[in-house]
Structure formats: C-alpha cells, structure tokens
Amino acid sequence: MSRVDAPYPLFTGLDNRLLDNGYVWFGVENGDPQVDPVPVFADAEFTIPLSQPLRTKAGVLSDGDAPVSAYIDGPYSIRVRNSAMVQVYYQASAVNLGLQLAGPNGAAAVGFLQAGTGAVLRTVQDKEREIVAAKDFGASTSATPAENVNAIQKALNTGKDVYLEELYSTNSPVLSAAEGQRIFGRGYSSGIVCTGANTNSIAIAVTHDHFVVENLRITPGTTVSSLFHGWGVAINANRCIVRGNFFKGMRRGGVILNSCNNCTVTGNIFTDSVVAQDGSETQGQMGYDIYLYGTSSYNIVTGNECVSRCGVGIGLQNVEIGKSMFGNIVSENVVRNHPCYGIMLYLSSSGIGVPGDRVDDMIITSNVVTDISGSVLTDGVTLFYGAGIYIQGADNFACSNNMVLRTNTDQSKPRSGSDVPAAIGISGFARGSVVGNVIDECHHGIAVINGSFDLPVGDGTTISANQIDGVRKSGIYLASANSATITGNRIKSAPGNTDRGIAILQGGALAMGPFQIANNFINGFGSSLEANTSSGSTVGAVILQGNKFREFATYGAYIKADEATLIGNDVASSAGVGGVVIGPTVLRGTVTGNIINMPVGTALEDSGPATSIYDNMIVAGTLTGYPAxxxxxxxxxxxxxxxxxxxxxxxxxxxxxxxxxxxxxxxxxxxxxxxxxxxxxxxxxxxxxxxxxxxxxxxxxxxxxxxx
Incomplete structure (x- = not known):
C-alpha cells in the first residue's frame, strides 16, 4: 500500500510556487495515469473511493475543497498538470512518495527551477551534486586523521568541487584530482590540520592546473627534514589560485609554488608559527609564509597578511642551477615580525654568473614591511642580519612605493660581514630601480653591494624619491662594483648617528661608477656624502647637482674618486668640519655654483691635481688648496x-x-x-x-x- 499524505507532499508548479487548481492522476506503474488509472481511496481500508483527477489547493492534494490523503494499493505512476493543463511532472514509478524522498534517490524525484528568464527544470539531486562535501564521504571531527584523509580524498576523486564543512585532522596530504577543481570551506572554522611528519607533513598537494584553494584554515605538519616538507598548500601546476585562507601554526611554510606559472596567491592570512622568536633557531629551521621556487614565473602575490614569524614573509628563489624565474609581482602585502627577511628575491649563489640562470623582471610594490628583527643565526652559526626587502642577483627589478619600518631591530647580533642589513638590501645584480619607498628606523636605509662582477656599461641602480628616516648607519650605502643614479631622496639620521647619509665605498678591485647624485636632501649624519676608495681600487665619476646637505658633524661632501663634478649644491652646517672636500685621487673635476656655509669649519678643500673651481658662494668658512x-x-x-x-x-x-x-x-x-x-x-x-x-x-x- 502506498499513501500520499495531506498536507504532505506539497505540489509546486513550473514557476516553483505552490500549485493551485492543479490536476493529479494516479495510474498503472510505468503507464499513463490518464489512460490507465488505478483505484484511489481516502482511507487505508480502501472503503472510500476518490474520483480522478484529484485537485490541488495551494499545493495540497484535495478532493474538492478539502485536503485529502490518497491511498493506493501498490506501486503507481503519477502525472501532475497545472490549471492550464500543462504538465508539471510525470513519474513512471512511485511507491510512498514520502519514503521515496527520504531514500537514496529521493532528490531525483523533486524538481528545481532557478529564478530568471530561460531557466530550465532540473532535479534537486542534479543541483545538489554540482559539488561534494567531505562529510558526504565520511569525514568527521570524531574520525581518525587517516579516516579523514580517506574521506577527503574520495571527495576529491569525484573531480568535483569539494566543500570542507568542519576542521578535519589529517596525517598525510590530500591530493588534487582534476583540472579546474576547487577545495573550499566556510572560513576559519573549516579546513585541515595535518599532523603528519616529513613527506606526510603537507596538508594539500596540487598537481592539476586551474586548481583553487579557498576560504579554509590550514595547518601543516611541523616535523620536517626538507625544504619541500611542511607546507600548507604545495603546488606544482599552472594558473592555480590560493585565496582567502587562514594558515596557522606552521614551521616550514604556508604556500609553496614549485616551478608554477601564472598562479595567484591573494587575501590569505599567515599567523602563529612554531619557530622560536628568541634567536635560538637557525635560518635552516625557519620557513616562508609564501615561497616561489625554481622556475616559477608570472605569478601574482598580492593582498596577503604575512605575520607568522616563521622566518621570511615572502620568498622568491630559483635555488638550483639551470632554473630561472621571470615576471613575478609581489604587491600590497602586509609583512610583519619575521626574524630573517620580510620579502626576499634571490638568485641562488651557485647560479650567479651561470649562463641562463636568471631571476629577472620582478616587481615589488606597495607592500608594508615592518619589524624585521634580524634575530636569526645562519646554519654555520655565523651571526646574521636580515633585511626588510632583500634582492640578490636579480636584474631588471622594480622596488617601489613600499613602506619599510623598523628593520634590523635586534642589535645584539653583530654582522657577519657578508650580509646586507638594511630596510632594502640589494646585492649581486646589474639593473634595477628603487623608487618612492618610505623607510623609517633602519640600520642602512638602502644598501647596494655588488662585488661579484664588473657591471656592463650603462647598467646600475636608480634610487629615487625615497623618504628615509631614523637611520642608524648609512641612508644609502653603495659598495663594490656599483653604478647608480640617486635623485630626489630625503634622508634623515637617527639622533647621534656619526655615519654617512650617502656612502659610496670601494674596497675591492672592481670598478665603480659613474654616480649621478641630484636633488637629494640629507640632514644629520657624520657626513652627508662620502665617495671613497681604498688603495688599488677605483671610484669613477661622481656628479653632485642640486643637493642640500645640512647639519653634518664632519663633511658635507667628501670625494675621493677619479672625477668629481659639483654644481649648484647647498652645503651648510653650524658645527661641521668641512663643507666640500676634493681628495687627491680626483684627476678631473669641476666645482661651480655651490653655496657653502661653514661658520666653524673649512668651506672648500681641494687636494686634487686638476679640479676647476669657480663661481661658488662661500657664505662662511675657510678655503684650503684654493686657488690651486x-x-x-x-x-x-x-x-x-x-x-x-x-x-x-x-x-x-x-x-x-x-x-x-x-x-x-x-x-x-x-x-x-x-x-x-x-x-x-x-x-x-x-x-x-x-x-x-x-x-x-x-x-x-x-x-x-x-x-x-
């Protein structure tokens, strides 16, 4: 016996509204109910027959105006039409509709029509199976980690998008199964906590293109013995997206792109690393919130909050000889409280000078990088300084409009001598620009050290329109084989700093220069600018034009180079020793149109053999070596x-x-x-x-x- 109850089920029309004045026929199973009807009764004893078709009132099965239950002896077919006699649906075989709807194919018996013109009728089962949930395959907060891995993997193996409803524990990676697939959740309260070790410490591994990881909380395993262990999301595919996730409690890292192209990592939050923050751990024990590795190119890393303190906020590194990366963009991220680097762009030292090995055409822009302590040891236990943004071996880079605050704050660790402790540190490169950055409270503001090879003619750094305050060492520090254009920067020292606003220092055999230095404002420091060379090395042409040097303790401009040109500079200090000093190494030079005001010191000192000095305004101060x-x-x-x-x-x-x-x-x-x-x-x-x-x-x- 089958029973169709009132007021259940409710009949709906093609417009998905409750069906009024509809018609309902019951017939022979797999037959036409209008042609081959079966007896229908109002009672379970089959004593009160009902005439067909029955009607519907506001979706309820009715006999006349009264709601009614319909009893049928055995299986049946059913047809429903609306008041215009247009068929709403037909089912060839039905038993108890209520039991059927509760069964494994019940959703196949219910129609679904999306709102909007042109929508087509589908079953609820079809609609609900567009995505799958881990819970559909047995994932549970009470299940074992292995059981959850099995359940989530079965869900992924359907090839459909997978929804994680809860925060599931796992003990090995779950693997992507199809191109274009998505695994997603409902935010911080859903996702994966992996407790596996080493090769099983990755939470989600992606090897299919166009894969999306979204809106999950992810914690990878923390027992790791390799760079490739312990990642929240490890991707070796192209055009993937990691978006809006919460990464928490990692050691090695949050997201790694291993030789991936055209991927986007955006809107993620990285917090609460297990790395010790007391300086007791080495760089090799640390990790990265986001890491682009190998040949990863043309990826976008934007809008992330990297505050886990795991070591490096965002790293880009080719690592291996024979691998190059190009065209990545790192923008609008917040990076705070890391002990090593905020953002690192690095050509592996083993690849410097190797034909074909490149880390080129990168953009680092509009990031906020703060509180990079430098509280880290290298694996050889050499004390080590970090940097807010560190660029090593990269060509054609643009580092612009970043805010870099409070870097190298752990002054308890002396320098190793091979590092670049700075808000923005650059080494081993040929071409790049550092423009429009705001820097405060730093060791060096911008440090450029390039001692590995002679620069080709025309290559060098453009350092322009940066605001550099609170400098404890040099505002702009250039060493070894450099050439630079330095324009429009404003540089102020921290109180008591006796170093240099701009330092150009050559201590090796490689040539430096030329240096075009124009329209900068430098206040404080021991010397505003020093260009100096040791015996046997060379600093080429130094051109100073339109700069303003103020309240230095020793020198305004101290030049020991091959050539020196000073035009239209404004040099003044109430307590400085010397305004402009031309050293004996200057073989050629011109000093003209400058205003020099040195009430207690030497305004102009010329020790060069061939410097043309004329038409300067000496407001106060003595002259030494002039006229020649x-x-x-x-x-x-x-x-x-x-x-x-x-x-x-x-x-x-x-x-x-x-x-x-x-x-x-x-x-x-x-x-x-x-x-x-x-x-x-x-x-x-x-x-x-x-x-x-x-x-x-x-x-x-x-x-x-x-x-x-």
Whole structure:
C-alpha cells in the first residue's frame, strides 16, 4: 500500500510556487495515469473511493475543497498538470512518495527551477551534486586523521568541487584530482590540520592546473627534514589560485609554488608559527609564509597578511642551477615580525654568473614591511642580519612605493660581514630601480653591494624619491662594483648617528661608477656624502647637482674618486668640519655654483691635481688648496684648473695640460717672469714681469695658451 499524505507532499508548479487548481492522476506503474488509472481511496481500508483527477489547493492534494490523503494499493505512476493543463511532472514509478524522498534517490524525484528568464527544470539531486562535501564521504571531527584523509580524498576523486564543512585532522596530504577543481570551506572554522611528519607533513598537494584553494584554515605538519616538507598548500601546476585562507601554526611554510606559472596567491592570512622568536633557531629551521621556487614565473602575490614569524614573509628563489624565474609581482602585502627577511628575491649563489640562470623582471610594490628583527643565526652559526626587502642577483627589478619600518631591530647580533642589513638590501645584480619607498628606523636605509662582477656599461641602480628616516648607519650605502643614479631622496639620521647619509665605498678591485647624485636632501649624519676608495681600487665619476646637505658633524661632501663634478649644491652646517672636500685621487673635476656655509669649519678643500673651481658662494668658512698652487717648474700644469696661484719665483716658459677653450686666471703671490713664446702667446708679444697681487687670464686655443 502506498499513501500520499495531506498536507504532505506539497505540489509546486513550473514557476516553483505552490500549485493551485492543479490536476493529479494516479495510474498503472510505468503507464499513463490518464489512460490507465488505478483505484484511489481516502482511507487505508480502501472503503472510500476518490474520483480522478484529484485537485490541488495551494499545493495540497484535495478532493474538492478539502485536503485529502490518497491511498493506493501498490506501486503507481503519477502525472501532475497545472490549471492550464500543462504538465508539471510525470513519474513512471512511485511507491510512498514520502519514503521515496527520504531514500537514496529521493532528490531525483523533486524538481528545481532557478529564478530568471530561460531557466530550465532540473532535479534537486542534479543541483545538489554540482559539488561534494567531505562529510558526504565520511569525514568527521570524531574520525581518525587517516579516516579523514580517506574521506577527503574520495571527495576529491569525484573531480568535483569539494566543500570542507568542519576542521578535519589529517596525517598525510590530500591530493588534487582534476583540472579546474576547487577545495573550499566556510572560513576559519573549516579546513585541515595535518599532523603528519616529513613527506606526510603537507596538508594539500596540487598537481592539476586551474586548481583553487579557498576560504579554509590550514595547518601543516611541523616535523620536517626538507625544504619541500611542511607546507600548507604545495603546488606544482599552472594558473592555480590560493585565496582567502587562514594558515596557522606552521614551521616550514604556508604556500609553496614549485616551478608554477601564472598562479595567484591573494587575501590569505599567515599567523602563529612554531619557530622560536628568541634567536635560538637557525635560518635552516625557519620557513616562508609564501615561497616561489625554481622556475616559477608570472605569478601574482598580492593582498596577503604575512605575520607568522616563521622566518621570511615572502620568498622568491630559483635555488638550483639551470632554473630561472621571470615576471613575478609581489604587491600590497602586509609583512610583519619575521626574524630573517620580510620579502626576499634571490638568485641562488651557485647560479650567479651561470649562463641562463636568471631571476629577472620582478616587481615589488606597495607592500608594508615592518619589524624585521634580524634575530636569526645562519646554519654555520655565523651571526646574521636580515633585511626588510632583500634582492640578490636579480636584474631588471622594480622596488617601489613600499613602506619599510623598523628593520634590523635586534642589535645584539653583530654582522657577519657578508650580509646586507638594511630596510632594502640589494646585492649581486646589474639593473634595477628603487623608487618612492618610505623607510623609517633602519640600520642602512638602502644598501647596494655588488662585488661579484664588473657591471656592463650603462647598467646600475636608480634610487629615487625615497623618504628615509631614523637611520642608524648609512641612508644609502653603495659598495663594490656599483653604478647608480640617486635623485630626489630625503634622508634623515637617527639622533647621534656619526655615519654617512650617502656612502659610496670601494674596497675591492672592481670598478665603480659613474654616480649621478641630484636633488637629494640629507640632514644629520657624520657626513652627508662620502665617495671613497681604498688603495688599488677605483671610484669613477661622481656628479653632485642640486643637493642640500645640512647639519653634518664632519663633511658635507667628501670625494675621493677619479672625477668629481659639483654644481649648484647647498652645503651648510653650524658645527661641521668641512663643507666640500676634493681628495687627491680626483684627476678631473669641476666645482661651480655651490653655496657653502661653514661658520666653524673649512668651506672648500681641494687636494686634487686638476679640479676647476669657480663661481661658488662661500657664505662662511675657510678655503684650503684654493686657488690651486702652481708647481715650482718652468712648465707647470694647468690641467683642469680655473684659478691658480703662483708662490714660486721660477721663470715660466710654457704650460702643460691645456684643453681646447679652457680659461685660467693666474695670480702672482711672488714676483716671477712669464716668457712669450710659440706656445705661450702674451699680449704685445713681450715677456711679462709679474709682481705680487697682479693677475693674468689665459685661454687655450689651437694648442697654444694665449693671454686675453
């Protein structure tokens, strides 16, 4: 006996609303109810027959206007039409509809019509099977980790999107099963906590393209013995998305892209690493919130909060010889409280100089990086400093508009000598730009160290429009084989800092320069700018133009380079030792149009053999080595000079070192004779006896010096 109860079931029409004034026929199983009806009764004893078709009122089966239960002896077929006699549905075989709906295929007996024009009728079963849930396959918060791995894997093996309703414990990875698949949850209260060790410590492993991991809480295993152990999500596929997840409690890391292209990691939060924060653990025991490895290229890492303290917030590294990565973008992330690096872009040292090994064309922009302590030991137990953003061996990079605050804050650990402790540290590269960053409370502000190879002509760094405050060492630090354009930066020292605002230091055999340094404002420091070279090394051309140097303790600009050009700079300090110092290594140079105000020090000191110094405004301060002194010779050199003084009595028969168009003013500080001759043309073609205080102006033209 089958029973169709009132008021259950409720009949709906094609518009998915309760069916009113509808028609219902019951017939022979697998037959046409309108052609081959079966007896229908109002009671279980089959004593009160009902006439067909029965009607519906507001979705309820009715006999006339009264709700009714329909009893049928055995299986039956059923057809339902609306008031216009349009069929709503037909079922060839039904028993007890209530029992049927509760059975394994009950949802197949219920229609579903989506709202909107053009929607087609489907079954509820079809609709509900668009995605699967881990719970559908037996996952449970009370199940064992192995049982949950089995259940989640069965769900993934359907190839459909998989929903994790709860926070499930596992002890080995669950694996992607189909391209375009998605595993997702309902946020922090759903996801995976993996307790497996080593190869079983990965929570989710993805090897299919276009896979999505979304809105889950993920904790990987923390017992690891390899770089590839202990990841929340490990991907070796392309065009995948990791979005909106919570990663918590890891040691090695949250997300690793292993030689992946065109993936997006966005909107994730990484917290609560198990790495000790007291400096007792080595760099090898730490990890990364997000790590791009191998040949991973053209990926986007954006909008993540990397605050786990596991070691490095975001790392990009080729690691192995023969692997290169290109075109990744790291933007708008918040990275805080890591002991090693905030953001790291790294060409493996074993790959530097190896043909084909590259880490190029990267963009690091608009990130907030704060509180990178440097509280970490290298595996060799050498004390080690970190950096807010560290770029090693990369070419054609752009590092722009980042905010980098409070870096290298653990001053208890001395430097190892091979690191780049800075808000932004760069080494071993050829081309890049560092533009528009805001830096505060740092060891070095921007440090660029490149000691591994000579730069090709035209390569170098552009450092522009950065705001650098609270500097404990150098605002901009350039060492070894560098060339740079440094423009429009504002640099202020921390109180008591006696180092340099801009330091250009060469201690090796590789050449440096040229350096174009313009329109910077530097306040405080021991010296505003120093370009210096040790014996046997070279700093090329240093060009200073339109800079403002203020309240330095020692020097405004101290230059020991091959060439020095200072034009239109404003140099002033109430307590400084020297305003502008041209060292003896400067073979060529021009100093003109500068304003120098040194009330208690030397305004201008020139020890170079051929510096042209003229038209400067000396507001206060003494002059040393200016005008330049002629050598005691019959043919002294005027190379590079504009003003010279002669304290010697030796007769001068000619000059050496002239350049076409060069003019020189010669003043007599002692009586001497200057002779007319074929290469020294004097007015009226006669010798000139110079007395103290007299001056003569000469011009070099057509290989001759001429009095003008």
């Amino acid at each position: 002194l002629l050598a005691n010779s019959a043919t002294p050199s005027l190379a590079g000079r504009r003003f010279v003084a002669n304290y010697n009595t030796t007769t001068i028969t000619g000059f050496t070192g002239g350049k076409e168009g060069q003019t020189v003013v010669l003043t007599a500080e002692a009586a001497f004779t200057i002779q007319h001759g074929p290469t020294l043309i004097l007015r009226d073609a006669v010798n000139r006896a110079m007395t103290v205080g007299q001056a003569m102006e000469l011009m070099y033209s057509n290989s001759r010096w001429r009095e003008i």
